[in-house]
Amino acid sequence: xxxxxxxxxxxxxxxxxxxxxxxxxxxxxxxxxxxxxxxxxxxxxxxxxxxxxxxxxxxxxxxxxxxxxxxxxxxxxxxxxxxxxxxxxxxxxxxxxxxxxxxxxxxxxxxxxxxxxxxxxxxxxxxxxxxxxxxxxxxxxxxxxxxxxxxxxxxxxxxxxxxxxxxxxxxxxxxxxxxxxxxxxxxxxxxxxxxxxxxxxxxxxxxxxxxxxxxxxxxxxxxxxxxxxxxxxxxxxxxxxxxxxxxxxxxxxxxxxxxxxxxxxxxxxxxxxxxxxxxxxxxxxxxxxxxxxxxxxxxxxxxxxxxxxxxxxxxxxxxxxxxxxxxxxxxxxxxxxxxxxxxxxxxxxxxxxxxxxxxxxxxxxxxxxxxxxxxxxxxxxxxxxxxxxxxxxxxxxxxxxxxxxxxxxxxxxxxxxxxxxxxxxxxxxxxxxxxxxxxxxxxxxxxxxxxxxxxxxxxxxxxxxxxxxxxxxxxxxxxxxxxxxxxxxxxxxxxxxxxxxxxxxxxxxxxxxxx
Numbered sequence: 001x002x003x004x005x006x007x008x009x010x011x012x013x014x015x016x017x018x019x020x021x022x023x024x025x026x027x028x029x030x031x032x033x034x035x036x037x038x039x040x041x042x043x044x045x046x047x048x049x050x051x052x053x054x055x056x057x058x059x060x061x062x063x064x065x066x067x068x069x070x071x072x073x074x075x076x077x078x079x080x081x082x083x084x085x086x087x088x089x090x091x092x093x094x095x096x097x098x099x100x101x102x103x104x105x106x107x108x109x110x111x112x113x114x115x116x117x118x119x120x121x122x123x124x125x126x127x128x129x130x131x132x133x134x135x136x137x138x139x140x141x142x143x144x145x146x147x148x149x150x151x152x153x154x155x156x157x158x159x160x161x162x163x164x165x166x167x168x169x170x171x172x173x174x175x176x177x178x179x180x181x182x183x184x185x186x187x188x189x190x191x192x193x194x195x196x197x198x199x200x201x202x203x204x205x206x207x208x209x210x211x212x213x214x215x216x217x218x219x220x221x222x223x224x225x226x227x228x229x230x231x232x233x234x235x236x237x238x239x240x241x242x243x244x245x246x247x248x249x250x251x252x253x254x255x256x257x258x259x260x261x262x263x264x265x266x267x268x269x270x271x272x273x274x275x276x277x278x279x280x281x282x283x284x285x286x287x288x289x290x291x292x293x294x295x296x297x298x299x300x301x302x303x304x305x306x307x308x309x310x311x312x313x314x315x316x317x318x319x320x321x322x323x324x325x326x327x328x329x330x331x332x333x334x335x336x337x338x339x340x341x342x343x344x345x346x347x348x349x350x351x352x353x354x355x356x357x358x359x360x361x362x363x364x365x366x367x368x369x370x371x372x373x374x375x376x377x378x379x380x381x382x383x384x385x386x387x388x389x390x391x392x393x394x395x396x397x398x399x400x401x402x403x404x405x406x407x408x409x410x411x412x413x414x415x416x417x418x419x420x421x422x423x424x425x426x427x428x429x430x431x432x433x434x435x436x437x438x439x440x441x442x443x444x445x446x447x448x449x450x451x452x453x454x455x456x457x458x459x460x461x462x463x464x465x466x467x468x469x470x471x472x473x474x475x476x477x478x479x480x481x482x483x484x485x486x487x488x489x490x491x492x493x494x495x496x497x498x499x500x501x502x503x504x505x506x507x508x509x510x511x512x513x514x515x
Contacts, residue, residue: 001025006102007032008110011311013304016206020099025128028109028120035111035322036120042322043114047073047188053327054318055080055192056114061144061418077191078158084151084195085161087136092149092200094132094164099203100146101127101153104194107315113193114320114327122157122184123194129179134162134169135200141417142335142428145315146200149429154194159183197315198335204432205307205338205345208439212300212349215443216293217506219352220253220513221472222449223289224260226359227267228469229456231370233280234261235270236287249297254290256513260468266460278370285358292355299348306341335428339411342431346438350403353442356449357396363452364393376455378484386486389452392493396448399441406434406441447496450476451489458482468512475499475508 004015007029018024059066133156139148155161156172163175237258242251270280318329366374375388410431416423454476479495
C-alpha cells in the first residue's frame with residue numbers, strides 16, 4: 001500500500017480511510033517541513049520581541065487577559081494538556097483515533113501553527129508504529145475545537161495518560177517505550193497547537209461519509225431487489241420523468257434502478273398491471289425511490305465536500321502567518337461547518353432507513369405484496385406454525401424509530417463555556433457521533449430489507465430476476481441460505497451488514513450501473 005503523503009492541502013477521505021482502517025504509512029512532504037520550520041522560526045522571534053500572543057504569552061479562554069512570564073511558557077502548555085484531558089465515556093474506536101491523529105498531523109503540516117517539526121514527527125511516528133491514545137468519546141462541545149479528545153491524544157504523546165499498543169492498553173509512557181518513541185516535551189504554543197481544532201468530529205465525519213456512500217449503493221441494490229420481489233412497476237423509473245426534474249442524484253438513482261432490473265420477468269408496466277387487474281401505480285416506497293434516494297446522494301456529496309475542505313484547513317488559534325511575521329487570533333477551531341453537515345447526513349441516512357423499512361413492511365404483508373405469502377413463510381402449510389420474517393420487520397421498525405430521535409439536530413444547540421467567553425459552541429462532536437449511530441442502524445435496516453427481498457425473489461423464482469438483481473441475490477445467498485423454517489435471524493442480519501460495510505454489494509453491481 002502506498003504511503004499517504006501529507007502537506008495540509010490534498011488529504012482525501014480515501015486517504016483517511018486507508019490510514020485509519022488499513023494502517024497505511026504516513027509521511028510528511030518536503031514543502032510541509034519547510035513551512036513548519038519557517039513558521040516556528042517566526043514564532044520564536046515574536047516571543048523574543050515580547051509580542052502579546054494569545055495562548056503563548058497569555059492564558060487561555062477567559063484567562064486570555066492574563067500575561068504569562070517567559071519562564072512559565074512551557075509550564076503553560078503542559079498544564080493546558082493536563083487540565084483539558086477531561087473526556088468521559090467509552091474509548092473512541094481505534095479507527096476514529098487514527099483518523100483524528102492523521103487529520104491533526106495534516107492541519108499542522110499546513111505550517112500555520114508555529115510548532116516544532118520534531119513534535120509533529122512524534123505524532124506521525126505514533127501513527128505509523130500503532131500507538132493509539134485512549135480518547136474518551138464524550139466531553140467536547142466543538143469549540144474551541146475538540147479540546148478534550150485532542151488533549152487526551154497529546155497527553156499520550158507526552159508519555160502520560162493511556163494508549164493502546166499491539167492490542168494492549170498501557171500507560172502512555174509504557175506504550176511509547178515499547179514502540180521506541182521518546183515522550184514529547186512541549187514547547188511554546190505546542191499545547192494549544194495540538195488541541196485547537198475540529199479533528200475529532202472530522203475524523204468521525206470522514207469515516208461516516210465513506211460508509212454512507214457504500215451504504216447508499218447497497219440501499220439502491222436492496223430497493224431494486226424489493227421491486228423485483230413485489231412485482232413493481234417500471235414506469236416510475238423512465239428517464240423522461242427525471243429529465244423534467246433534473247436533480248442530479250434523482251436521475252442517477254433512476255438510472256441505477258433501471259440498469260439493475262433490466263430484463264426482469266417480474267417487473268410490470270403500468271399498462272400490464274392494469275390488464276392484470278392490479279393498481280397501475282406503486283406505493284411511494286417503490287415509486288419514489290429515485291426522488292428519495294436521489295436526494296440522499298446529493299446530500300452525501302455535499303457533506304463529503306465539507307469534510308474534505310475541513311480536513312485540509314488550518315483550525316488552530318492563533319495562526320502564524322510567517323510571511324507577514326504576524327500571529328492572528330480567530331475562530332477557525334469552531335466546528336459549525338462539520339456540525340451542520342453531520343446533522344444533514346444524519347437526516348439523510350434516517351430517510352434511507354425509513355423508506356427501506358416501509359418496503360420490508362410491504363414484503364411481509366400479504367395484503368401489499370402482490371401474491372407473496374404472509375411474512376414470507378416458505379410454504380402454505382407452515383403458516384401460523386412458523387412466523388417467517390414477521391419479527392424481523394419489528395427490528396427494522398425499532399431501528400427506524402430510534403433514528404428519528406437521534407436525527408434531532410445537535411448543531412442548533414449551544415451551552416456557553418469558559419465563563420461566557422466561549423459563549424456559542426457547535427456541538428459538532430455530538431452531531432458526528434449521532435450520525436455514526438444512525439449509520440449503524442441503517443446498515444441493519446437495509447440488511448433486513450435485503451434478506452426479505454431475497455426471500456421474496458426465491459418465492460417468485462430466481463430465474464425471473466434481471467441480471468443485476470440476480471447478482472445481488474446470489475451474493476446474499478452465498479452468505480445466508482433461504483429461510484425454509486424458522487431460525488434466529490440476528491446472525492443472518494450481521495452477515496449481510498458485513499457485505500454492505502465491506503462494499504461487496506457495491507462491487508457486485510458496479511459493472512451494471514452508470515453512476
